Amino acid sequence: MFLVSxxxxxxxxxxxxxxxxxxxxxxxxxDGMPKPAVSFPVPTQHTALKLxxxxxxxxxxxxxxxxxxxxxxxxxxxxxSRAALARAGISAEELGxxxxxxxTPLETTPVESQRVGKALQVKxxxxxxxxxxxxxxxxxxxxxxxxxxxxxxxxxxxxxxISTSRLPFxxxxxxxxxxxDAAGVAVVGKERGxxxxxxxxxxxxxxxxxxxxxxxxxxxxxxSSIEEEVFIPQLQKLVSDCxxxxxxxxxxxxxxxxxxxxLKLREALKGPSWRSFWSETGNTLGAAPALSLAxxxxxxxxxxxxxxxxxxxxxxxxxVGLSVGVVVLSREE
Amino acid sequence: xxxxxGMGISHPExxxxxxxxxxxxxxxxxxxxxDKIGIEKRRTTLPxxxxxxxRNADPREGHKVAxxxxxxxxxxxxxxAIERAGILASDVGLxxxxxxxxxxxxxxxxxxxxxALGIEAKAxxxxxACPAFALHMDxxxxxxxxxxxxxxxxxxxxxxxxxxxxxxxxDSAIWGDGAAAWVVSAKHPGKLKVLDTHFMADPTRCDAVxxxxxxxxxxDGRAVRDFSVRQTVRLVKRLEQQYDLDWSKDIFIGHQANRxxxxxxxxxxxxxxxxxxxxxxxxxxxxxAGAPATxxxxxxxxxxxxxxxxxxxxxxxxxxxxxxxx
Numbered sequence: 001m002f003l004v005s006x007x008x009x010x011x012x013x014x015x016x017x018x019x020x021x022x023x024x025x026x027x028x029x030x031d032g033m034p035k036p037a038v039s040f041p042v043p044t045q046h047t048a049l050k051l052x053x054x055x056x057x058x059x060x061x062x063x064x065x066x067x068x069x070x071x072x073x074x075x076x077x078x079x080x081s082r083a084a085l086a087r088a089g090i091s092a093e094e095l096g097x098x099x100x101x102x103x104t105p106l107e108t109t110p111v112e113s114q115r116v117g118k119a120l121q122v123k124x125x126x127x128x129x130x131x132x133x134x135x136x137x138x139x140x141x142x143x144x145x146x147x148x149x150x151x152x153x154x155x156x157x158x159x160x161x162i163s164t165s166r167l168p169f170x171x172x173x174x175x176x177x178x179x180x181d182a183a184g185v186a187v188v189g190k191e192r193g194x195x196x197x198x199x200x201x202x203x204x205x206x207x208x209x210x211x212x213x214x215x216x217x218x219x220x221x222x223x224s225s226i227e228e229e230v231f232i233p234q235l236q237k238l239v240s241d242c243x244x245x246x247x248x249x250x251x252x253x254x255x256x257x258x259x260x261x262x263l264k265l266r267e268a269l270k271g272p273s274w275r276s277f278w279s280e281t282g283n284t285l286g287a288a289p290a291l292s293l294a295x296x297x298x299x300x301x302x303x304x305x306x307x308x309x310x311x312x313x314x315x316x317x318x319x320v321g322l323s324v325g326v327v328v329l330s331r332e333e
Numbered sequence: 334x335x336x337x338x339g340m341g342i343s344h345p346e347x348x349x350x351x352x353x354x355x356x357x358x359x360x361x362x363x364x365x366x367x368d369k370i371g372i373e374k375r376r377t378t379l380p381x382x383x384x385x386x387x388r389n390a391d392p393r394e395g396h397k398v399a400x401x402x403x404x405x406x407x408x409x410x411x412x413x414a415i416e417r418a419g420i421l422a423s424d425v426g427l428x429x430x431x432x433x434x435x436x437x438x439x440x441x442x443x444x445x446x447x448x449a450l451g452i453e454a455k456a457x458x459x460x461x462a463c464p465a466f467a468l469h470m471d472x473x474x475x476x477x478x479x480x481x482x483x484x485x486x487x488x489x490x491x492x493x494x495x496x497x498x499x500x501x502x503x504d505s506a507i508w509g510d511g512a513a514a515w516v517v518s519a520k521h522p523g524k525l526k527v528l529d530t531h532f533m534a535d536p537t538r539c540d541a542v543x544x545x546x547x548x549x550x551x552x553d554g555r556a557v558r559d560f561s562v563r564q565t566v567r568l569v570k571r572l573e574q575q576y577d578l579d580w581s582k583d584i585f586i587g588h589q590a591n592r593x594x595x596x597x598x599x600x601x602x603x604x605x606x607x608x609x610x611x612x613x614x615x616x617x618x619x620x621x622a623g624a625p626a627t628x629x630x631x632x633x634x635x636x637x638x639x640x641x642x643x644x645x646x647x648x649x650x651x652x653x654x655x656x657x658x659x
């Protein structure tokens with residue numbers, strides 16, 4: 001789990017399916033949205049906030065946000081979970097474990113995994129394993145490092161965030177134009193699935209954690225220089241460590257970095273085929289990898305294809321923690 | 334096999350006794366509290382003058398005026414655990430934390446604690462509130478030993494008095510603040526061997542215990558009490574059936590929710606008072622920190638060969654047990 005060299009011996013686990021959910025409301029439909037403070041095109045930002053609430057308050061006090069929400073992290077997580085379960089072709093009763101994660105909880109207790117478990121009406125171990133940005137990589141890494149008898153047939157990995165509820169719109173700072181709300185969910189299979197997990201590695205840098213924060217009662221604060229100083233070099237290093245496991249025609253999926261940083265990462269890693277859904281979602285924090293993979297699959301379906309156009313997919317993640325992660329998937333079916 | 338190499342605790346100095354709560358004039362008395370939940374006093378990070386003046390109507394204010402944060406309490410406990418384990422903070426290869434009262438919602442509490450300790454290793458939260466001790470031990474026990482680092486640091490910390498509405502007579506009497514930490518290794522033997530771990534949950538009942546991020550703690554007291562007693566008895570029975578527990582020398586530690594409830598459990602299992610360790614009477618209910626803090630406070634009294642059964646229940650609803658042997 002802790003050394004990349006262990007990846008060659010990691011126990012097989014599978015990604016059976018992914019699902020996602022986004023709120024219907026868009027920040028662009030709010031006539032009071034501040035003028036962009038970024039030099040690149042603002043992404044489509046789905047928001048859990050009611051537009052009326054935004055008009056009245058500009059979200060000036062996140063402590064008062066609950067009545068202003070049209071969606072919650074849990075309502076998004078439930079929808080994403082049901083979508084993932086449907087794609088996996090299994091029922092909630094077949095789940096044996098829920099790992100949850102979220103950085104904008106409306107309740108600190110019960111935790112997100114337990115609220116999802118209630119929504120799905122399952123009586124199984126459910127607890128949060130919360131890394132920040134690299135939730136999916138950490139969840140998969142953990143399951144692959146567990147003793148076989150401890151891994152259930154199916155585990156639900158949930159990451160749900162409504163970061164727009166923590167954006168300082170009155171200040172109109174850069175971070176107001178970078179984030180969107182979403183839940184991303186993966187069904188992890190012990191014995192079979194649509195993708196085999198060839199590698200899953202999460203790295204965390206606690207000493208840098210205060211450069212990307214959400215105060216308990218306050219706003220999200222994001223020091224964008226961490227993209228270049230931390231995320232790009234660390235993702236580059238992780239991919240380099242995994243290089244022997246990645247084939248030349250793999251698709252790299254990364255949807256958390258801003259467009260300039262995404263381009264720099266692509267240049268740094270050279271060559272491979274890339275896809276980002278950032279312009280359509282904004283940075284959805286830990287929900288991004290499952291959401292991006294699900295959207296990639298939807299695109300393939302729209303083109304009449306059974307699966308994505310690659311034997312391998314590399315999911316790149318970065319965010320709060322500070323954390324970075326890489327997941328290498330090989331198509332099985 | 335996992336071992337616990339060292340444990341640490343931390344509690345704030347502020348204290349609320351039952352007469353203080355009676356004097357809040359919220360419809361309760363010292364005697365009622367003692368009879369009903371058996372708690373004599375509790376530790377708090379809140380200044381008592383603040384409680385008298387505001388009843389903590391707005392938890393944001395409590396957060397501001399508190400003497401210590403969750404992170405600060407946790408770091409103190411972690412330092413003691415690390416020292417008792419005879420290692421350095423830099424030896425820690427994994428830090429997992431449980432807290433229902435985080436200092437920030439992002440980064441995770443574990444990442445803040447790691448940063449404060451100078452630990453640049455994997456750090457994240459593994460959370461289910463009250464049964465944290467069982468959750469963390471079962472979580473680590475699930476790993477292949479080779480996939481764990483030399484030393485893992487587990488932390489559970491809560492400052493729930495900052496989330497109490499001091500106009501509510503039940504909640505006012507229950508909660509205390511505290512932190513516990515313990516160093517675990519699969520590669521190095523320690524004072525306590527881990528013989529058994531178990532963790533389970535029933536999320537369908539998770540609304541029975543709630544800590545609102547933007548508000549106060551609230552729970553369905555009766556349902557939680559009944560569940561807690563019944564489930565703890567089941568957990569202890571399971572350990573009794575699978576292991577050779579001898580309550581004339583072995584130790585029981587339950588979830589530090591209230592003394593009366595713990596008494597019902599020990600009466601049911603015929604566990605004598607001298608082999609029942611608890612701190613709830615002096616500290617209050619510290620959520621997931623209560624049981625490990627109790628064990629940590631008896632660290633130097635543990636006798637060779639002694640078994641220690643820890644059975645914990647609570648929010649989630651979730652429950653679990655750990656059987657240790659010195």
